[in-house]
Amino acid sequence: MTIDWSWIGDHTDDLTSLTLSHLQAAMTAVFLGVLISLPLAVVAHRIRPLRGFLLGVSNVLFTIPSIAIFVLLLPVSGLTRTTTVIGLTVYTLVVLLRNTVEGLDSVPAKTKEAAKAMGTRPLRTLLTVEFPLALPVIMAGVRIATVMSISLVSVATYIGDGGLGQLFTDGFQRNFPTPVIAGVVLTILLAVVADALLVAVQYVLTPWRRRRA
Amino acid sequence: MYELFKNLGTWLTSGANWSGSDGIAHRLAEHLQYSLLATLIAAAIGLPLGLLIGHTGKGAFVAINLASFGRALPTVGLVVLVFLAGGLSMLPVYVALVALAVPAIVTNTYAGMTAVDPEVRDAARGQGMRGHQVLFQVELPLALPLIMTGLRLALIQVVATATIAAYVSFGGLGRYVFDGLAQRDLVQVLGGAVLVAVVAVALDLLLSGLQRFLFRHRTA
Amino acid sequence: ASGITSLDSQGSSSGGGGSSKGGVTIGTANFTENQVLGYLYAAVLRKAGVKVKVRPNLGTREIVIPALKAGDIDLLPEYQGALLNYLAPKDDSAEPGTMQNALTLAMPSGLQVLPYGQAADSDCFVVTRETARKYGLTTLADLAKQNGKLVIGAAPEVKKRRVGAIGLKEVYGVEFKEFKSLDSDGPLVKGALKKGDVDVANLFTTDTDIAADDWVVLTDPKNLIPSQHIVPLIADRVADDTVRKALARIGNVLTTAQLTELNRLVDKDKKDPEDVANDYARQHGLA
Amino acid sequence: MIQFDAVHKRFPNGTTAVHDLTLRMPEGGVTVLVGSSGCGKTTTLRMINRMVEPTSGTIRVGGKDVTRQDAAELRRSIGYVIQQAGLFPHRTVLDNIATVPLLLGHGRRRARAKAAELLETVGLTAEAGKRYPHQLSGGQQQRVGVARALAADPPVLLMDEPFGAVDPVVRTQLQDELLRLQKELSKTIVFVTHDVDEAVRLGDQIAIFRTGGHLVQCASPAELLARPADDFVADFLGAERGLKLLSLKTLAGVPQGPAPEGEAWTLVLDAADKPLHWASKDGAEIPVRPLKDGDSLLAALDESIASPTGLVARVDAAGRLTGVTSRDDIHRHAGQAHSEARVAA
């Protein structure tokens, strides 16, 4: 399987725009996923009986083949980026919800108690104590969700979207490995870079974990 | 919508749809075969790897990053690539599914190993256990719950993704999804999707039940 | 040169009744010939001063037709027979003229087909030279002699289509040993034919591989397979005179042989569909 | 003043943690709660700031029923030092201390300034304020916990085994500091421990609990040591009860005489009159530990046993010899301490 470098040279613009579009889809999905999973995780964390249910639902959603999700969404959101993003968001929930709940669980009871005993009210405790302390575990989830989303964007080629995934269909149709290889390599590169960025973000957000003995 | 779900019910419950080489029973068996085999292969790769880095504490950084790298592999791209390289066979499907499952298994195995209380590991050495005895008699049993979690996670992902086999002409429940799409049979698409989800969830429940049974003596 | 473009976040705006002023979004299915056609449409429309955008790789009709209705896309290069089969599966018109009439009748509100072009791309059933020799196959009728022995490979929908397993059985009495769901004239079905995993493959007549690999196209003495002229499927909202005229020109110029050659440039020479289409349009004074 | 009246706490799972407790904790004094594990000390403490709600009975702080007050506000007005510090790992030491002032809306600047001040009060450097809790030793973390509880200058301080996790040397330091702070600030302190020595050292009164949440005895340390209410209390206080009582009395009133001269052992002084050691006629030397008026009778007894003559060298604040006290005098005062305690009980 040889790589046709001239093809790559001729298509740098396309590759760039596909990469950006790919990234945008994945990031939007993760962002929405975080937005949805944070409140749900708080509910799952606080109300034990709902935990199994919520995690179960996110699990089931995760197992639905993407094409089926797209087909169901088409009447609603059409052939748009929205459809792609909704599909991806659904998949991120399984990781984000679980990790956020685990993150909240991992906050030492002692510390929460301390906050309560100082006279901090529940909402403030949540925002200033529980979330910051759960951050490492939540961020671990965000990292996995991001990498996963980036790898999953390509399934949206079924609806003409899918960023770098278009290269797979193209190469497949024409029995032409170069675009496929380019697509795979760029996807991984994107994931690695995004992951590294998130590590950096986490480093900035959690100053208290920097100089662990 | 209501009509759709009613038809879905009929599709799922009609006996005719269950039998034959194109029947649900057969497709289900194929799907299970792909998923279990892929997970098994992934376990054969990921478990020793995770145990090794967990036991020696060496190579963790590389392994964890490789795992994350593995997670980033786009399944469709991988299938197409292996197909273009090697032609039409189940190989592309297995390569993609195994690549999908290995990261979850490695990271969870490793996490399980690092979660073993160092005091206990120390105690094992202190009683005169050799390296492999520490690994198999102490670390592995203690890491097992997390390892099982990793296997479950991997299996769910594999079951959900094994529909890809139909993309390259093979069987499994993905057949319904792709055929239904081509034949404009929405009921069939959804039927396939529902079956995949049910299989995934059922396997997960089964394994979590098994896990609970096996580790019923452990504390929370 | 852009072979593949990303889906931009904005869909097309649907201008008022029958005006292309707001621009036209052309969709194409996810195989190369359709993409080439899409870019050809784009080239001629652009020449006519219409703003165009192409959204390639849009999967099956199940996805594309609703998108056309909803306004995500406005124009689609289609094939008479296949489209008719999609819209009116029971209709068995076989002549281009009657098919065009049938299509007009079956058209959902808001959509219309424009006059069909001279280029055609029909379904065909091919076997390898070796298989043809071994079983003495030259026509579709010959297949019936090997009933229960041969494996056919085709896109999944062919199994339940008249121009497919059903028609072959009804018209020629052919029964296959097995139907393998592969793709629509793509690498799967061709690969399977080459490897011998299938004996009979459903391809398109414009496929350059048929000649390249010396495959035998089985003839259709009983006219089961309608010829499929290429026909623009368009939403009423953009179908103004400018658009109609421009599309009519390409329809009149492009021949089946030329289309086959364009396919070859894309599939074999790995040229971008867009470049191939633009070059052709320029050479023929269409752009 | 904190007043418990017929307070009962039964947890939903059926455990009775506190049984019909009536107890007064005087204003500006230290009340120590002791008892074996699970006897309800923590529960009692936590009912004061409503971290736990009593099943029945009333608790009044400064005369006001706690249940009539907003829980969060009540808590801001009561300092709480939690077992093993319970610091916020994600906030710097300074921000940890500033927690309550910030909650009270004092503004970041003012809260930080107050925190910096308190840092000094508990004996930590300004540099430590910038660190995160995990970068401090156990003893330093405890100090931060105390500083945090003091930050809003609350009249009441609850301390739940605050010095449990540190080694004995640091523990003694922390106790000294607490006694010093208490003298300065005279808070009403409720202190939980299961270390009897700590209780005797810190408490103005000691409340002993028995499993099941029963208050067995509440009295001053001296009374308790002299007259334990029953065998449980006696056992709890330990075998050396008699000696422990002596740790509560100082040498101040015990008479002293001149150091012996020309006998078997002489006390050698340096030029500044500071005792150096005991010397025997045949040249042997034995170390001496001179005691001040503020030292306890227990220390005196200890020294008199170690001393070859049975005499204890006493010095003034500058370390100059003022005289010696005999073992008999020490014992007389020890006996007196015991009878006083017995009478008081």
Added chain:
Amino acid sequence: MIQFDAVHKRFPNGTTAVHDLTLRMPEGGVTVLVGSSGCGKTTTLRMINRMVEPTSGTIRVGGKDVTRQDAAELRRSIGYVIQQAGLFPHRTVLDNIATVPLLLGHGRRRARAKAAELLETVGLTAEAGKRYPHQLSGGQQQRVGVARALAADPPVLLMDEPFGAVDPVVRTQLQDELLRLQKELSKTIVFVTHDVDEAVRLGDQIAIFRTGGHLVQCASPAELLARPADDFVADFLGAERGLKLLSLKTLAGVPQGPAPEGEAWTLVLDAADKPLHWASKDGAEIPVRPLKDGDSLLAALDESIASPTGLVARVDAAGRLTGVTSRDDIHRHAGQAHSEARVAA
């Protein structure tokens, strides 16, 4: 016998944990290692069974250089009791104890039988053997830890703060048990603690370390208390050093006389000659704590202070009064204990 010769341990990160240590730990005796946190006690202990390898110097157990032996086999021949037990959470108590016999290839049956026996030795019921460690209390877990270390009947036992995590009452029980076991089995024991009282109680010799891994002094408890090598040791042993020494001496040799009659206070006995309390002429009663010959001088001194007459009631094994001992006699013997210790040092 365990012999350290010029042993040095520097960790890869540059910390010197043990500095040039030469130390003899006698056969069949208990050597206690004490010192503040981080002074190298654990490292010293772990070099004996090669859990840590020395940087230089040699360590011999029973005359044989440990580095010449297979590490795993060496460890099987040395019992190791780890801080907070370090039990295997996934194995039953019985299987925990059977670990080493199984490693030695004793066969499951024999190993379990041995384990069941040891369970009894450390005072646990057979029922406890079937449980998992987390189903036991802290004290019970410690017992299992000891049983596990004893399972292969090793001549040497290493114990690293084995009783650190349990409350004082259970701790005393465990210490008693260890002393009893030691009498029965006479192992060579190396015991790490940072509790001076525990060291004095258990040690035949005590080695005091200072931060940086320096051995400061190694001597018998009595010598140590009487003659601390320097201020560090003196401070470490604590203020009541003189009194602690008395806890090492029993009343056995101290003379006794008849109980006083017709004076201010009389000792009231019951029909079986057991002391009940002191009674004064005007009807006051003060409790008495009668002492046996095996009780310590410290207990005697404590009682003599609490007693209104300064006299200690002494009884035989059955609890019958044998006589009384005066405070002076106690002091005389206490003084004697101190001079003996001083001479020995």
